[in-house]
Amino acid sequence: MDDKKNIILAVLLTAAILFGWPYLSNYFFPTANPPATKIEGGKQVPVARPDADPAADSPAAIRDRALVLRESPRIPIRTPKLTGSINLKGARIDDIVLPTYKETIAKDSPDVRLYSPSGTQDAYFAGFGWQGEGLRAPDRNTLWTAQGSVLTPTSPVTLSWNNGAGQLFEIRLSVDDNYMITAAQKVSNTGAGTVGVKPYAYISRTGIPKDPDTWTIHVGPMGVFNGAANYDVNYKDLDKGPSVQSFQSKGGWIGFTDKYWLSALVPAADADFAGQFRKGAGTQYQADVALGSTMVAPGKAVTQTQRLFVGAKEVKTLEAYQDAGVPLFDRAIDWGWFYWFEKPIFGLLHWLFEHIGNFGVAIICLTFVVRAIMFPIAQRQFSSMAAMRALQPKMKALQEKHKDDKQQLQLKMMELYKQEKVNPLAGCLPVFIQIPIFFALYKVLMLTIEMRHQPFVLWIKDLSAPDPLHILNLFGLLDFTPPAFLGIGVLALLLGISMYFQFKLNPTQMDPMQQQIMGIMPWMMMFIMAPFAAGLLVYWITNNCLSMAQQWWLYRKHPVPAAAVPAK
Template sequence: MKDDQKNFILFAVIAALILFGWPVLQNKFFPAANPPVTKIVEGKAQVVPNPSADPAADAPSAVRDRTLVLRETPRVRIDTPTVSGSINLKGARIDDLILKTYKETIAKDSKPIRLLSPSGSPDAYFAGFGWRDDGLKPPAPDTVWKATGDVLSPGKPVTLDAANAQGQRFRIELSVDDGYMFTIRQTVANAGAAPVPVATYGLVNRNGVFKEPDTWTVQVGPMSAHNGGADYGTNFSDVDEAAQKFSTTGGWLGFTDKYWLTAIVPDQAVPFDGQFRAGANKAYQADYSVTPRLLAPGKALTQTSRFFAGAKEVRLLDRYTDKEGIAFFDHGIDWGWFRIVEKPIFYYLDWLFRMVGNFGVAIILLTFTIRGIMFPIAQKQFKSMAAMKTLQPKMKALQERYKDDKPRQQQEIMQLYKTEKVNPLAGCLPTLLQIPIFYALYKVLLLTIEMRHQPFVAWIKDLSAPDPATILNLFGYLPFTPPHFLAIGIVPVLLGISMYFQFKLNPAPMDDTQKQIFAIMPWVLMFVMAPFAVGLQVYWITSNCLTILQQRVLYARHPGMKEATAK
């Protein structure tokens, strides 16, 4: 009786630790999936507003104030296949940018993501370029530059022109590619009587921190690449305490959240000093400057930098790194330690998507591929499981015989394994091999913008978000929202069912407590997995179904194994 009570208490403690301890670990190491893009109301999917998708969300007051600010200064329009906006001729700033191909929500009439906004408007976010005043007397921040054109587009650069009273003329030639990269060529022509020091700078300035939290898994906030690596260790609170500085040759710096990045990129062959610093009213700035060079009278000096403002598309960031030589620009996506597994999985999954046109189907095909590769290992696993089932009566007899002598009991059981040539750990190998794959898929769904707002079937409009079809409020027919840990959708339930049948294939534990734990584990994991992306659950359900199918195939090929297991 005492043993039963101890087993029950142990079982209750373990179940409580899993149910209530997991959310703590999840918030630190496994951030929840993206917020659902739809909610189910009376059985029908409705689009959920998602202003947090926009770093400068279009609240009514923000639209009014921003429009007013934009009208206050002369501007050059930006128009490319991917972005639209304008350049502020007052101060030569890129401070108005909309991402044409990305929307805040999945609604047809949803507004596109606005990434940059001018100073003086709520959520200001802009880039500027100029020269240090080390005796050069460059144009002031309120200088209104003259432009050679009224539209900046790929293949059609625009040059801004200004001068000072000492005889120096300043030009900023702006060009843009078909992605999100601007090239800035800053030229000083010295028509004065004396040499002048010339040192360019670039900056990105934003008001406030990002709406998404900075976590162990996803870098959100200040980010840079310098001195041979990417720096994910700086956050806004560090900048609040003191300016974060570095010196390097090659690299970049800016601000990132999950999907969007702004980055100033100095000439990769020129040493520069970079820093993050905080200003008044929660303003933050990333800036760089180069060492001054003395410019003789009658000479001109051109220095080139670049500015990225847009979506962190994997292929695009790789292109800027591999083909255009920007050091570690592909690290703008925080792949982490598993990038060696994550990036191949992304590229293969993206290739499958381009073949079939549906990311959910692509995830299923990915699962088939992985399980096919691991089929020989899975065969050994099932053989080991069947052998363990065959040994259970003998193991039970040994446990009864030596129940008062635990060391002897373990010794005899190990001898039994050796005699019967059974490895009790052989069945764990496929599971262990799938852990890095499972985690890699988790990061791919969490980080890559290619997965954002990708539908699957029926009510599943975003594979990177949890299942919105919650059962406890009868799919929205009951007027209440279940607590987060009880928001169980249809897909998590299917996951629990598939896990239940898969667990039935495993050898039954000898210990009663273990039996109770294994009996409830599928349903506990159902709650644990519910907040994760539906795409991850689709992978797991498919994997479980294939495991059950492989067991049937194995029994069909080895009928003696099934008979032995039955006995």
Template sequence: MENWRNVVLACVLSLLVLFGWPYVANHFFPPANPPATKIVDGKSVPLPAPGATPAADAPAAIRARAVVLKESPRVAIDTPRLKGSINLKGARIDDLVMVSYRETIAKNAPPVRLLSPGGTVDGYFAAFGFSGDGVAAPSDQTVWQTSDTVLAPGKPVTLSWRNDVGQLFTIKLSVDENYLFTIEQGVANGSANAIAVRPWSLVSRTGHSKDPDSWTIHTGPIGTFNGSTNYSVNFKDLDEGEAPRFNSTGGWLGFGDKYWLTALAPDQSKAFEAGFRRGGTDRYQADFSTAPVVLQPGKAITTKSHFFAGAKEVAVLDAYKKHQGFVNFDRAIDWGWFIWFEKPIFYVLDWLFKLAGNFGVAIILLTCIVRGLMFPIAQKQFASMAAMRAVQPKMKEIQERYKDDKQKMQQELLALYQKEKVNPLAGCLPILLQIPIFYALYKVLMLTIEMRHQPFVAWIKDLSAPDPMTPLNLFGLLDFAPPAFLAIGVLPILLGITMYLQFKLNPAPMDPVQQQVFSIMPWIFMFIMAPFAAGLQLYWTVSNLLTIAQQKWLYSRHPGLIAAEGKA
């Protein structure tokens, strides 16, 4: 009766974990990217990007992008990484695509669009201007004159506009080979009176980020002020009427998606006032301005700032932090508290990827390195497990003798552990050491664009998305899409099998409840891991296989332990 009650209790606990985990995971550990492919007739077929910007002539568009782009004069943007244009009406960078990245893994997929003119679907742009006292400043309707028709690396463009009283405003734009625009805003006072003028810059976007904002991955408003990166402001705060403002010297602010970023970076040596706000219908703004400067007649002033618009590539962000002095710019990626451990894991994985040419192979090599470094610890774990196997008959005898006196049983067991020099918790150390490595790999696969759309072999075309092949629809042969909760891919199944085999090599717990939990745990983890990135599933499965091989090898070196197990 007691054993039956234990079995029921183990099953109830397992069901609670199985059905309760999705609610916990969605908040603390959101699953992987949406599937990049589905399996049809046993073959991988690319899926459209969920929430991708509709085409200019799509019904969802407020106005066709192609029409809006033709309504005002423009300066073309042509760099190795970016294509687009600058709107001379209002001095806006509002048309930008990233040619290095595609919406999906399909060969004919369009490049990812980051910026789009206001009045179109997903309007998203940066604007630059001036305000002040005694100034007839340009407005969002002002059409600027341009010094050239193309902005490219090494070929800056200057926009200019003069008002009726002789005050000249200029905006000189430069761009590098990656994603950084340099903005030099100038004012020359050709009037007869002194003026007070202040330049400003803003980023405006329509709607929330299409990437979820969670406990482990922040998307939305982001910035660094007074040396500290702020992840606490989100779109919901702005929806509720909050408009946080910050005063800082050095820093930056903007909007971050999982992989993309727009950020304004003022002169890092000067004080500025900045913040976020909501304006109009479903529009959000990040802006900054510097203190007003008084210009006497005949005087001029120029202020310099930067605008980043592109992919959050680790090396690029690190370089801008180092060479441009942007404080904490690498924190545009929400590494969290364990950045000191996660970034080294990323660097090793990225190096292995460049070495092997395949990201799945890189994960396998990383797994081998981790297991190799942990081999001495694993040997100690094995020795502890072997010792525990040897003393199990004595443990069982104590449990039978003192089954009615739990306190006395614990005292005798502790005395036995001391006498035999065994530690029942020693076997947990490798598992505890694996947790930060696994979490770091989770963050790397979830956050870094270097891992986006990276294939492995056969049907696995994106290791940052779940394994798409599931036996529930006969591996795509049936025209049936199982619910996400049940769509268990091949890799999660292999993970469950290898975990089961690994547990079979470990000493069986004396407690019947623990025995039942450990026997069910591999299959629970099979369900838990199904929505996670295939790269994580690959890492865990290979780690299990290496552990099994290691245990088999150690048993072959110490055959006496098998005899001890038999006696136990």
């Protein structure tokens, strides 16, 4: 009767995990990026993702982007990592493309577009301006004059506008080799009276990013205020109200973070500023910075500098800006609680990649390094497990002798463990140590753009996406895509098999229920891990194989004695 109950409980537990896990994991542990490839007719082809372009020229666009770009005079932007243009109407930076990143892994894939002008699908742009006291300030309809024909790292551009009342406004734009644009805002007063000027900058975007905002990955409004990173504001918060959330800070930055991209305003390190997140009409959101007001006497001029970061969240690039004075800029990547541990894991993995040239092989080498560091602890674990295996005959004898008295059986088992100096819980420590390592690698695969679209071997074209080969549709020969929790790929199957053989090496559990759970655990994990990034499965499979090799080697030193034949 107890065995039947155990079987029923095991079946119910398995069903709850298989069907309930997808709902929990979507929020707490979002799975991998959308698949980079799919199998059609037995052939692997890139996945077309036109929705990945936030301003695609499609029928869904409000207006054709190419037409909008031609409607106003523009100054081109040309750097190694940025291309696009500056709109002279309103002095807006509203056309930014990242030529070093593609939307998909297809050879003809378009470059990633980050900014797009107002009037197009999911408009996204930034600008600089002034509020004034006793003067006529430029606005979004102001047509600026440009000094300079193209903005490059070696050729800045100055935008100027005279209000006709004695004030000349200038924005000198310069850009570095990466993603930082510097704007020096100057006001010259040639009028008869003193005027007050208050510089500001803003980032405006329409639409919510395709990447979800989850418990482990923040996507949305973000900033660093008074030396602390703030991930507390979400698009939903602004939708529900209040529609304006304000922050006062000395130094820091404010903007919008996506999974891989960042747009942020960076005032001077010693500047006191007011930062705000605002909700506009529909799905329009804005982040802005307002500096303090300055009085400009006749014949005087004042210049205040702000910066705009618009680009990819490359770890080393963010760290370089942070070293140059942008506070906590590497926190634009939501490393989370294990920041202190995830950064070294990423650093080691990226160093291995730079020397090997393949991130999949680098993950395998990282697994070897982790196992080597943990070798002494694993030795104690496996020694304890080997001792437990050696005690199997005595444990079975006790189980047979006290099968009708579970309390007495537990007491005798404890006495046996004490007598033989065996700790049945000694094998748990390496498992707990592996948890932060596994989670750190999960975050690295999910968050860092360095892992995006990185191939391994054969059909694995993107280690940050799930395995595209699904067994249930015969590896693409059948024209249907299994649901996520049934999308068992080759790597997930290898994971289940490796876990099965690893558990077979473990000592037999005395409790039948525990033994049944251990028997189905590999196949449950196969379903649970199938939607996760392929790189994570590569790490786990490699770790299982190394564990089995270490167990096998140690068990040869501690063979299980043959059980005594009971007397009739």
